[in-house]
Amino acid sequence: MKYTWFFLGIFSLFLVQACHISVNNKENKDQENNYTEANTPESSTTTETEVTPEGEDKEGNVRELPKFNSLLHNISGNIVWKQGEKQRVEIQAVPEVIEQITTEVKEGGLLYIGYRDPNYQLNDNKLYIFITTPEIKAIRLSGSGNLQSKNRWNVDNLSLAISGSGNIDISLKADKLMAQISGSGNINLKGKSDDCEIGVNGAGQLAGYKFKVDNCRAKLSGSGSCALYVKDQLSVAITGSGSMTYKGSPNVSKLIEGSGSLTKQN
Incomplete structure (x- = not known):
């Protein structure tokens, strides 16, 4: 009889351990499934790819x-x-x-x-x-x-041209700059240049108070505008209603036909 109780006790012990192992396996399985679901990327339903100025090569x-x-x-x-x-x-x-x-x-x-x-x-x-x-x-x-x-670009000679409504925004150091705007485009300049030639035809704008030049020749025809910082020599020709403003204390020569204007800014 005592042997019967002994074997029943052993059997009960194994049964409890088996149930404990089964419960642990289930818990581990659930944790593993939860981890997998949490770390699996969701399928994208977006039809448009986001484009940013920086990113990995595609x-x-x-x-x-x-x-x-x-x-x-x-x-x-x-x-x-x-x-x-x-x-x-x-x-x-x-x-x-x-x-x-x-x-x-x-x-x-x-x-x-x-x-x-x-x-x-x-x-x-x-x-x-x-x-x-x-x-x-x-x-x-x-x-x-x-x-x-x-x-900032370091260049010898640079030529810029806009025909249309485009925009150029650059910082540079140049020996000579040539900039031409035809239409309603805009050029924004920072830096400096020894010499520059500017042409604005139409309603375009050139902004360059932060662009210091030694010598500049500017020609405006239409309703466009130009703003520069000039140190030594400034030559301006305006036909139409265009306007030019400048900073600095250059020697100025001008030819204005129409309602255009040349103004010094402090």
């Missing part, structure tokens, strides 16, 4: 191109240009936009950026093109694109 974003030092940008969107040692061109946009962007280096080191389909329309402004080059010589925006400098 397939097709980085373009390997021959050497260039000038730009013709024929579309809308935003360009951020950095002067650096290694050339690089990266595009940030939704895939269907990236497929439409063509980048071609033409004779003379001119990078052309446009659409593969000439009738394509960008529905929003979520297109960023990041450019890095050691040398920068000329920039032309045709359309409604925007361009800004990532850092």
Whole structure:
């Protein structure tokens, strides 16, 4: 009889341990499932990819191109240009936009950026093109694109041109700057230059109180405006209702035809 009770006791002990192990396994399984659910990315239902000025490379974003030092940008969107040692061109946009962007280096080191389909329309402004080059010589925006400098450029001669409603916002140190605005575009300048030539045709604006130049020649035709800081020599020709304001104490020569004006700012 005592053996019967002994074996019943052993059996009960094993039964309790088995139940305890089963409960622990279930708890561990539940914890594991909870961890998996908490750390599994949710499936995205968003149809639009967010585009930001910085991000990891996506397939097709980085373009390997021959050497260039000038730009013709024929579309809308935003360009951020950095002067650096290694050339690089990266595009940030939704895939269907990236497929439409063509980048071609033409004779003379001119990078052309446009659409593969000439009738394509960008529905929003979520297109960023990041450019890095050691040398920068000329920039032309045709359309409604925007361009800004990532850092201060050190250049010998730089030519800027806007035809349309584009915007250029750059900081630079140059020996000579040539800037031309045709239409309603805007150029915002910071830095300094030994010499500059400015042309504003139409309703464009050039803002350069933070851009100090030694000598400047400016020609305005239409209703545009120009503002600069000039140290030594300033020559101004205005036809129409354009206006020029300047800071500094240069020697001034002027020719005004129409209702245009030249004003010194303190």
